[in-house]
Amino acid sequence: MxxxxxxxxxxxxxxxxxxxxxxxxxxxxxASSMTVEERIEAYAVKTKLSKEEQMGDYQFDKAHSTIGFKIRHMGLVDVPGAFRKFDGVINFDAKKAKNSKVEFTAEMKSVDTGINARDNHLRSKDFFEVQKYPEMSFKSTKVKKKGKRYIVTGDLTMKGVTKQVRIPMRMYGPIKDGRGTIRMGVTGQTVINRRAFNVNYGSNLPNGTPMLSDNVVVDLQIESVKKKPKQAKK
Amino acid sequence: MKKVILTIVFALIGGAFLFGTDSLDAKKISIEEKFGNSTVVAESGAYKFDVAHSAIGFKVKHMGLVDVPGYFTEFSGTVNYNADDVTKSSVEFSAKTASVDTRVARRDNHLRSADFFDAEKFPEITFKSKKVEKSGDTLNVTGDFTLRGVTKTMTIPVKVAGFASGRGGSKVMGATAETMFDRTAFGVDYGAKSGAIGKDVKVILNIEAKK
Structure with a gap:
């Protein structure tokens, strides 16, 4: 034995x-990316706030948010870019998710792909035509909670064209940071066809592959800070 | 008796993991078969990173909430691709730490300082492969990764996106990779302990290289 x-x-x-x-x-x-997700979950749970504390208007934290995009070059790799200047607000209703709202704008001329010459080309008539269309905007019209995700439907306006887009989003937090500020993270990704917004530039390679893909991945990494209630004037 | 049950449970979990990875490999192979139909044939040779269409970047979680991305705007690299035996391929690249760009100038300056990259003392981040192994459609590239003067072995799972012929017939290859490392292992500790700035760094490599 x-x-x-x-x-x-x-x-x-x-x-x-x-x-x-x-x-x-x-x-x-x-697989290690999973452990990070788990860590975030754990972090969020530890700092759980009451619904009242969670509710309210959250201003995009510009230093920690990215309104980005990716476009495939020659069918090979995704070239990323982002807008340096933008602003946005999330109105989060912790009790009734469907009453939540998201809206943001981005300054088209602030496009940044890390290559100056290309950014200038993007600002031109071939792409964004920033002088005529200085802003891109998104305004949600419907928010639906689906499991852990929020399906946000809204109007995306770019180059004078408004189309309805659906952006599946995930929320992290809200948490209270060391300074007592309430913050939340929202990530979202969707794919739009740039031709639907009159952004048509680009030719095909000899084998038919487009130099620049029609589809553009929109990548949102939004950290936002809850606005403090305004002090009543005495 | 308790011990016996525990042992069996451990053995079962271990077994499940091993079988789990087996079925994953099977999936990868079928992807590779599809991938084989690509119209442009892979060609051996030295491919230089195309800086305009490549991204060497990273993502770090801020307060456990969202990923904040950054890129190096100055870098160079070469892939020596061996089409006959891909495991005989090699890759090396370096990025200038001072060229870090997170779209917030003040933060970039902080990243250049001794709190992070210490760019004056350690002007470059480098990677040099030593071994390439094929696993389904992934190439596991193992090599020396040097950051802030510390060199560690790192394995980067690379997916070759394919080959294309540009105008004028020039051959172009695309490869992407994502991996993660713990920055504190390289002495980059700032903000890691409080959790304000994640210690895990996601590495993003979107490489287009020209022959």
Whole structure:
């Protein structure tokens, strides 16, 4: 009996080693992104605020938000860009999610892809025509909670064209930071066809692949800060 | 008896993990078969990173909420692609730490300081591959990654997006990769302890390279 027990514990130790090895192996690959997600969840739960505290208007924190996009070049890789100047507000209703609202604007000439010459080209008539259409805007018309996600439908206006788009979003927080500021994170990704907004520039490669894809991935990483109630004037 | 049950549970979990990875590999292979239909054939040779269409960037979580991205605007790199035996390929690249761009000038200056990159003392981040292994449609590229004077072995799972012929017949290849590392292992600790600035750094590599 003792011998059997000994054998089992040896096996147990071995099984543990296998587990540790598998875990540390997966830690090196993509699986590690999951652990980060879990960590965020844990973080959010620890700092849970009451619904009253969560509710209200949240102003986009410009330093920590990104209104970005990605476009595929030659069918190969995604070239990213973002707008440097933007503003937005999330009105979060913690009790009735569908009453929440999101709206933002971005200054088209603030486009930034890391290459000056390209940014200038994007500002021109070939793309955004920023002198005539200085702003892009989004205004939600419907918010639907679906599990952990929020499906936000709204009007996206760019280059004078308004189209309805659906952006699935996820919310992190709200949390209270060390200074007592209430912050929330909202991420969203959707795909739009740039031709629907009259952005038609680009030719095809000899094999028919477009130089610049029609589809543009819109990537929103929004951190916003709850506005403090205005002090009544005395 | 308790011990025995525990052991069996551990063994089962371990087994499930092993089988789990097996079925994942099977999926990858079928993707690769589809990928094989690409019209432009891969060609061996040295491909230089096309700075205008490549991104060497990173993402760091702020207060556990959202990813804040940053990029290096100055970098260079070469892929030595071996079409006959892809595991004999190699890649190396370097990025200028002073060229960091997170779209907030004040933050970029802070990143250049000794709190983060210490750009004056450590002007470059480098990666140099030592080994390439194929696993389904992923190339696991293992090499030396140097940041702030600290060199560590890193494995980057790379997906070759394909090859294309540009105007004038020039060959172009695309490759993307994402990986993650703990910045504190390289002595970049600022803000990590409080959790305000994530210690895990997501690496984004969107590389278009020209022969």
């Amino acid at each position: 003792n011998k059997r027990r000994f054998l089992f514990s040896i096996f147990g130790v071995f099984a543990l080693f296998v587990l540790v090895a598998v875990f540390s192996f997966s830690g090196n690959s993509n």
